[in-house]
Amino acid sequence: MRPAKKWMEQYDYIIIGAGASGLMLADALGKDTFFSNKGILLLDKASKDTNDRTWCFWEEGEGQFDDIVSKTWNHIYFGGKEFSKRFKTAPYSYKMIMGIDFYKAYLKRLKAYPNISFRKEGVSEVVDYGNRVLVSTDKNQYSALKVFNSIFDYKMATHQKKYPVLQQHFVGWRVKTGLPVFNADQATYMDFSIPQKGHTRFMYVLPFSKTEALVEYTLFSKDLLPKEEYEKVLRDYLNNDIGCDNFEIVDTEQGSIPMTCYDFSEHHTHNIRYIGTAGGWAKPSTGYTFMSSSKKVPVLVEYLKTGNPLDQLSYKNRFWYYDLLFLDVLAENNDKGHYVFETLFKNRDPQLIFKFLDEETSFLEDLNYVLGCPKLPFIKALLRRIFRDENPRKSTL
Structure with missing residues (x-):
């Protein structure tokens, strides 16, 4: 084992990544008295003080995240080549959470747990030595009995050929328009009216008001596009389909979510468990990860209480x-x-x-x-x- 850079702090559990899955897991461990005497360290290379993403999900009635939900829609629009329709979603609502609101709320919760620490450090290596796991960062080295890792790399899934690996990739603009062109209570769930060009391509629109919305160009395919191609389609859609040639781009977002049924099990060890997107928690057919993680975290926490090896837990159904x-x-x-x-x-x-x-x-x-x-x-x-x-x-x- 390599020597520590300064000292070797020891923990029971280390969580790598303060995204949705990492913060949900840390909070679940913090509020469960079973883990009150366990030392828990949360690591992330970012301070999580910017709005770097949004999460959307549908839910029936009230839910556990309602206090940080920034917008809900009670209607969705589906647009196809031959069939298009506006639907009421009741008893479901389509809900959106801004990343910054989620981070603030959960990091505040973690401060109330004396056994949990959060540090801004980038992780460079994680090694399971059987009795302990060594975690190396850009500043220190730590050891833990169990590690939960949310760092994802597409190579984790693309090295195999048994299961296809697609990407749900997108570029989105949050725009303000000069005219009231949006229906604030209707989310465009999928609009396939745009040219498909041999792929699955659609527009996704989340209006915040009659003059402000997040408009995303989304594809389900194997490869990404040049950034200017996403932007051209966004501009054309706003001009021609929304009917707005006077708008201001106030924020942007882009991303790629894996769509695969590869279960990532070969990457787990007895003492290391991948979580979130890195653990295959993204719903393979949709890319939705937020609510999937919220359902998988309690299962993982209960399993952790059994003391069984982390690589024996399966979510497959x-x-x-x-x-x-x-x-x-x-x-x-x-x-x-x-x-x-x-x-x-x-x-x-x-x-x-x-x-x-x-x-x-x-x-x-x-x-x-x-x-x-x-x-x-x-x-x-x-x-x-x-x-x-x-x-x-x-x-x-």
Whole structure:
């Protein structure tokens, strides 16, 4: 073991990354009396004092994050090539949380837990030595019994060929317009009216008022685009579809979320567990991670109490297989995405879609959902998957 740079501080648990999953986990450990005598260290290279992202999710009624929700919508709009409709979402609401509001609230909570420390340090290496885990940062070295790591690299998933790896990549502009062009109570969930160009491409609009909104150009595909291509489509959409040629860009955001059913299990060890996007917590078929993390954190905390090795915990369920077939469809024919979603929204209400994507449906509701999708692409994907799994040497993606 390499010598410490200055000293070797020892902890029971170290959480790497103060994003959604890291902060949720730290808070869950802090408020559970089972861990009151455990030393916990949270590390992040950033001080988390800027609004670097937004999270959106749908939820039925009131929820645990309502005190930091900055905006809700009670209607969504779906736009397709042949079918478009405005839907009421009740009893669901579509909710948005600003990153800075989440960070402030959760970092404030952590200050109330005497056994939790937060330090601004970038992590360079994490090694499991069997009885302890060594964490090296740009300033110090630490050891812990267990480490939860949220640092993600696409190479974690792209080194294999068994499961497709797509990206949900986007560039968004928060704009202010000179004229009232937005419906403040309607979120554009997906608008496929834009050119698809062989991929799954749609616009996503979150209005804050009649004159202010976040407008995002989003793709489900393997590769990113040049930044100027995202920006051109955004400008064209605002000009031609929204009907606004006079607007001010007040903020921007961009990102890429992995869409894959690769379960990341080979990266876990007895004492290291990857969490968040790095742990496969992003919903494979949608990229939504926030609520997925909020559901997985309590399971992880209860499992931690058992003392069993961290790499033996599995979150896999039947929805994993549904997501796998959907991603197989997109990987084989990426231009079919708009057709899949348009058929689904034409045949099924958004309430069932939300419930299914939240993995809260019964098996009969699953069947109802599946029958609302186009049949042929998924039958073909199922047959390819069966053949691929039975003949791994012939597998190609």
